[in-house]
Amino acid sequence: MATNAAADKYSVLLPTYNERENLPLIVWLLVRAFEAHKFNYEIIIIDDNSPDQTIEVAKQLQSLYGEHHIVLRPRPGKLGLGTAYIHGIKHATGNFIIIMDADMSHHPKFIPQFIAKQREKDYDIVSGTRYMGDGGAFGWDVSRKLISRTANYLAQTLLRPNASDLTGSFRLYKKEVLARLMEECVSKGYVFQMEMIVRARLLGFTLAEVPISFVDRVYGESKLGGMEVVTYAEGLMYLFANT
Amino acid sequence: MATKLQQFTLVFGFVSAVWTVFLLNLQPAALKPSPAVSQIIPALPFVALVAFCAYSLMAIGYRLATFNDCNEASQELQQEVKLARADLSAKGFKF
Numbered sequence: 090m091a092t093n094a095a096a097d098k099y100s101v102l103l104p105t106y107n108e109r110e111n112l113p114l115i116v117w118l119l120v121r122a123f124e125a126h127k128f129n130y131e132i133i134i135i136d137d138n139s140p141d142q143t144i145e146v147a148k149q150l151q152s153l154y155g156e157h158h159i160v161l162r163p164r165p166g167k168l169g170l171g172t173a174y175i176h177g178i179k180h181a182t183g184n185f186i187i188i189m190d191a192d193m194s195h196h197p198k199f200i201p202q203f204i205a206k207q208r209e210k211d212y213d214i215v216s217g218t219r220y221m222g223d224g225g226a227f228g229w230d231v232s233r234k235l236i237s238r239t240a241n242y243l244a245q246t247l248l249r250p251n252a253s254d255l256t257g258s259f260r261l262y263k264k265e266v267l268a269r270l271m272e273e274c275v276s277k278g279y280v281f282q283m284e285m286i287v288r289a290r291l292l293g294f295t296l297a298e299v300p301i302s303f304v305d306r307v308y309g310e311s312k313l314g315g316m317e318v319v320t321y322a323e324g325l326m327y328l329f330a331n332t
Numbered sequence: 333m334a335t336k337l338q339q340f341t342l343v344f345g346f347v348s349a350v351w352t353v354f355l356l357n358l359q360p361a362a363l364k365p366s367p368a369v370s371q372i373i374p375a376l377p378f379v380a381l382v383a384f385c386a387y388s389l390m391a392i393g394y395r396l397a398t399f400n401d402c403n404e405a406s407q408e409l410q411q412e413v414k415l416a417r418a419d420l421s422a423k424g425f426k427f
Contacts, residue, residue: 153424153425242391
């Protein structure tokens, strides 16, 4: 049951596309969080051939922090998040995988809390939540909040997943659990994150949540357009009818 | 395991059937409701719908009003970005 904590290794998957501003900062914060707790870790940077030469920044970071901590697994073009995870799992040497965004909206300071939570009851998944306890989001106007609150309420009502944040993408998985879920899930984008949780419940995996503060895009822009709302509604219906 | 849609259909179908039985007064005589209750039976689906919508609006409104803006988290991050830039530059990193 309980794993030997000293033998645990955490592989962070960082898919990047035009993140040369953020990548050094997020890596610095990651290294600080892991070193402070003496965790065994590696950061796998999966760059999809960014035009802004993110890879050049990644190489600098690798020479700074070492090849055992910074692993480069670039891909020839923009191939999407789902395949980035599959690609990353294949190369990960840790027994745990952490997925997060490289754009600084997810703060590495929460990772030690994820790990502590995981060890409490040997959970299969620990998911960051913006909708519980001290969790929340910075940089959202009223309409953005209303959309996400409504979307979350609909998902809670229709899917009853017993998890407060389905669309978050800051999570810790046991490696074999993530690999198993990747075989099952067919959706993309926000719906993909939702499907992961729903399928995990169906397969009987255990899940715990840790409140996180989501700081929306320090650099660059994020938007939620009409198209994304439609895609979300379709995905919700798909999961309602098929799970 | 039944899908969420199947679960919903099952429960919805069962409740609808019970309602229809009472609406058409086909229930056993022992379960006969008082005249006052009989009067509201036709309106029950509408009442349920309004109650559900009202609950939904309140739930979403409450969560919207109590949403945590995380201003401290943003300020803390800005400070840390400065620290990170300074430390990385000192180690020879070129932005």
